[in-house]
Amino acid sequence: xxxxxxxxxxxxxxxxxxxLADDVLGSKRERYxxxxxxxxxxxxxxxxxxxxNELIVACNGDEVIGVQQITFTPYITYQGGWRATIExxxxxxxxxxxxxxxxxxxxxxxxxxxRGCHLIQLTTDKARDDALRFYKRLGFSATHEGxxxxx
Amino acid sequence: xxxxxxxxxxxxxxxxxxxLADDVLGSKRERYxxxxxxxxxxxxxxxxxxxxNELIVACNGDEVIGVQQITFTPYITYQGGWRATIExxxxxxxxxxxxxxxxxxxxxxxxxxxRGCHLIQLTTDKARDDALRFYKRLGFSATHEGxxxxx
Numbered sequence: 001x002x003x004x005x006x007x008x009x010x011x012x013x014x015x016x017x018x019x020l021a022d023d024v025l026g027s028k029r030e031r032y033x034x035x036x037x038x039x040x041x042x043x044x045x046x047x048x049x050x051x052x053n054e055l056i057v058a059c060n061g062d063e064v065i066g067v068q069q070i071t072f073t074p075y076i077t078y079q080g081g082w083r084a085t086i087e088x089x090x091x092x093x094x095x096x097x098x099x100x101x102x103x104x105x106x107x108x109x110x111x112x113x114x115r116g117c118h119l120i121q122l123t124t125d126k127a128r129d130d131a132l133r134f135y136k137r138l139g140f141s142a143t144h145e146g147x148x149x150x151x
Numbered sequence: 152x153x154x155x156x157x158x159x160x161x162x163x164x165x166x167x168x169x170x171l172a173d174d175v176l177g178s179k180r181e182r183y184x185x186x187x188x189x190x191x192x193x194x195x196x197x198x199x200x201x202x203x204n205e206l207i208v209a210c211n212g213d214e215v216i217g218v219q220q221i222t223f224t225p226y227i228t229y230q231g232g233w234r235a236t237i238e239x240x241x242x243x244x245x246x247x248x249x250x251x252x253x254x255x256x257x258x259x260x261x262x263x264x265x266r267g268c269h270l271i272q273l274t275t276d277k278a279r280d281d282a283l284r285f286y287k288r289l290g291f292s293a294t295h296e297g298x299x300x301x302x
Contacts, residue, residue, distance in 0.1 A: 013227075020228055029229050043231030052201065055227065071224050076164075076206065077171055077239045078180050080194025085236075088228045113302050120302060123274060123295035135298050144274035144297025147286050151264050151271060 001060050003100065005107045008055040008067070013044050015064035016057065019090040025125060026090070056107065058091070058100050065092040066100045070108050072115050084112035086122040105138050123148075152211050154251065156258045159206040159218070164195050166215035167208065170241040176276060177241070207258065209242070209251050216243040217251045221259050223266050235263035237273040256289050 008016065017040055021032035031037050047053045052073065058066030068089040074082050086108050091100045112120045123146035124131045132142065159167065168191055172183035182188050198204045203224065209217030219240040225233050237259050242251045263271045274297035275282045283293065 016227060026228070031230055037230055039231035040227060041231075043225045043227050043233075046225035046233075047227070050203065050225070052203070053224065067227075069226060071222075073204065073222050073236075073238075074194045074197035074201070075220060075238055076167060076191060076194050076198070076218075077177070079182055079188055080190035080192075082194075082197075085224075087224075087226060109300070109302070118302055119299055121274070121297070121299045123272070123297050125295055132296055132298075138300075140298035140300045142296045142298050144276055144299060145283055145293045146272070146274050146295025146297040147283075147291035147293050148270055148272045148295060149260070149289075149291045151260070151268055 001095075001098065003065075003103055004059045005056060005066075005103060006059070008044075008057045008064075010041070010044060010048075012057050012064050012067075013040060016055075016067045019064070019067055019092055020088065022093055023090060025127070054111070056104065056111075058104055060095070063092075065095050066090065066104050068104050068108060070111060072112075072117065078118055081118040082116055084108065084115065084117040084120040086120065089122075101134060102138065105135075152246075152249065154216075154254055155210045156207060156217075156254060157210070159195075159208045159215075161192070161195060161199075163208050163215050163218075164191060167206075167218045170215070170218055170243055171239065173244055174241060176278070205262070207255065207262075209255055211246070214243075216246050217241065217255050219255050219259060221262060223263075223268065229269055232269040233267055235259065235266065235268040235271040237271065240273075252285060253289065256286075 017032050020026045021030035047055050054070045057064050069087045071085045168183050171177045172181035198206050205221045208215050220238045222236045
């Protein structure tokens with residue numbers, strides 16, 4: 001298996017939504033159907049046209065087998081430091097356990113360094129025990145509470 | 152006391168950095184000195200020129216007494232939903248306990264609704280017990296682990 005990690009194109013969107021929907025939590029909140037709901041395409045274009053957002057896929061040949069989004073944000077805190085935030089990390093259930101998730105996160109860490117970020121961060125649902133162990137193994141520390149409010 | 156909440160201007164930056172530095176955790180990582188380190192000004196301009204970032208201050212007349220940053224991010228997850236992220240919330244130590252923090256967060260929630268966000272989120276250091284109670288009282292749920300890695 002030869003993995004390529006690159007910026008997503010609109011042709012990858014169908015596979016991306018399929019992966020997001022094929023997930024214990026994602027199955028309750030995504031709508032993977034044909035044609036794909038227009039809201040996904042609008043979000044894709046908002047992300048693609050923003051220099052501070054990157055939608056990244058891992059591919060094995062033509063097959064999209066992983067996805068993540070990286071957001072770069074300038075803050076006043078930390079003497080005006082930039083941060084990278086990772087969100088929506090998923091790998092295809094067909095290749096789970098092959099280290100694709102690790103490759104994606106290591107790619108994000110490298111990209112965050114290139115962009116001059118002093119910190120990389122993410123939140124993970126407390127229901128995802130495996131994910132928490134996975135991120136700690138990669139060097140993240142669970143120093144913060146992740147608070148959310150639905151609007 | 153008549154509080155105005157508005158987008159920050161460059162003239163507010165000195166007061167903002169003073170508040171960030173006057174904090175148990177912030178005192179270790181900020182540099183409040185004259186002239187203000189240029190990195191703060193660069194971050195201010197990066198934030199101000201980005202339509203998806205807003206640096207917000209609370210003022211009592213000419214005095215800046217509170218600050219927060221709100222970032223609006225389009226995601227593929229949640230059917231292509233936008234989220235608002237709050238960061239760097241501080242109030243002046245001179246007015247602590249007067250409800251300025253509550254006003255800032257309620258302003259952010261309203262602004263997130265105006266921007267069509269389905270979720271508003273933030274992370275808070277697990278060392279900040281008071282902050283966790285404060286956000287829970289305002290309706291946030293600590294459903295997620297907040298993971299960070301210094302680069």
